[in-house]
Amino acid sequence: MEIVVCVKQVPDTTEVKIDPVTNTLIRQGVPSIVNPFDKNAVEAALQLKEKHGGKVTVISMGPPQAKDALKECLAMGADEALLISDRAFGGADTLATSYTIACAIKKLGNVDMIICGKQAIDGDTAQVGPEIAEHLDLAQVTCVSKIEVEGNSIKVEREHEEGYEIIETQTPVLLTVLKSINEPRFPTIKGTMKANRKEIPTWTAGDMDVNPDQLGLKGSPTQVRRIFTPQQRVQGEIIKADSAREAASKLASKLLEAKIV
């Protein structure tokens, strides 16, 4: 099974600092990480590969330093990595981004499954994955918490607040995954060494069959006016434990994991 995983390099913080003038992210001084949901996507792909064979290719669109994120995915065990990077892609909204990534996937060809994280922790739109499917005219299932593959048919669980749906579909398909789907593995030392030595090709606009008008700022019908954290109303979670101490330690590790503290 040929699997493509789309990953994004994001700043390691929930409180993303925004340039008040340009309304864009201030990346300077903030360490970058692989978007946590995307690590779940890589893990899901690796597990499918281990079970059914095939190849996992990770792709990312971003500045040259996004190679670091790709290297981390290679270290986890992905087979190939591809960076899509060009000044012409700068300022892209989700539509232009998904168009560009879709063009790259089209060029790769012969893909059975595309897996994306549900959303990136910086932009939080959850749009790029579904839009890639639209550009490629593929079936898609979002918010997936379980994947089963049998030949060409795919059975997934799609989670929502009240429970989950079981959806059956066929390859090729695009899935976006939740954190609950798995626990991403740590990269191994040898995997890291191999990843460090591996050449990661970069595709620019010129390397793909693209319509220049659909790229970057030019191809972006939406513009960010203001970014703020909205009032959230989410379902609470009751932490069960034998003692208050244990409960507190569980809570603390959950908060750390969620990058809230």
Add this chain to the structure above:
Amino acid sequence: MQFQLTEEQKTMQKLVRDFAEKEVAPGAAERDEKEEFSREIADAMGEMGFAGICFPEKYGGADADVLSYILAVEELSRADAGVGITLSATVSLCAWPIFNFGTEEQKQKYLVPLTEGTKQGAFGLTEPNAGTDAASQQTVAVLDGDNYVINGSKIFITNAGEAEVYVVFAMTDKSKGVKGITAFILEKGMPGFTFGKKEHKMGIHSSMTNELIFQDVKVPKENMLGKEGQGFKIAMATLDGGRIGVAAQALGIAQAALEHAVKYSKERVQFGKSIAANQAIGFMLADMATKVDAARMLVYRAASFKDQGLPYSKEAAMAKMYASDIAMEVSTDAVQIFGGYGYSREYPVERLMRDAKITQIYEGTNQVQRMVISGSLLR
């Protein structure tokens, strides 16, 4: 002179730090309380390839450098010093002498499983009456046909009982003194090779420390490491490298103590302000941070000398002596900054202080390190 880690070293550091923060740190207090060794963590480290960092690919390693391995010991020890020494005992004290003095067959049979993390290693030199005076070994090995028959015992052995591979020293010719000591590779499960009582220690509770007991243990001749009579040399060379591991362990403890002290002093409010606002505390933190950084330079330098193939005996001794002394000082200061809470097991700094003490003692007491350093100055 460059004071930056390479990209590769930074990646290794981050990889181990992520693992240590997520998998090692959370259970550290509990393992300390229960005096519990975690085979799960040891195996996870093995699976991730920590033990193979500084060995060539042909022996199952990752072909990275010694400094990367030292960074791993530091990061693990920052989370749990017992886990740090568990790795260091396997790598520095067992895998390294086999790599450096072993035959090709020994390397394939014993080194590869260690570097690939499917087996753990240990080193048996110390005896009840042969500590610093390692030459007064009572354990004897007598050649009998194709085997050496080993009798005796070892104490304070890290990873004993858990490890599958042991580098053990025994007298093959008492009349020759230190030149009568020979090294052997033993396997767990060899008839007559058993383990004594578990040691109850002041600190590093999450590391396994036990006795080795040999009663007519038949060790095939081909398990002799190096040549007959070469044991003392092998032991001393091994300990030179082991000291960098202990230095890194001490550095990790000191770094953890510093971080806890900085954080707590900003949070703890007395007289309406954080205690960090008092210069008395601020100056303590400044001294602690400076000592930690100075230790770090010495530790990384010793590792880097080893990487470059330069003599590093003196540098390793300096790094071990200084890093362990300041680990003791900095962790004691951290307890002081925490005040009454620092003395309580509710907070981690008292554990760091107990863990720090051993680093001044094992793999050569700091008095021995001073002998090594002055010896090299006055040669």
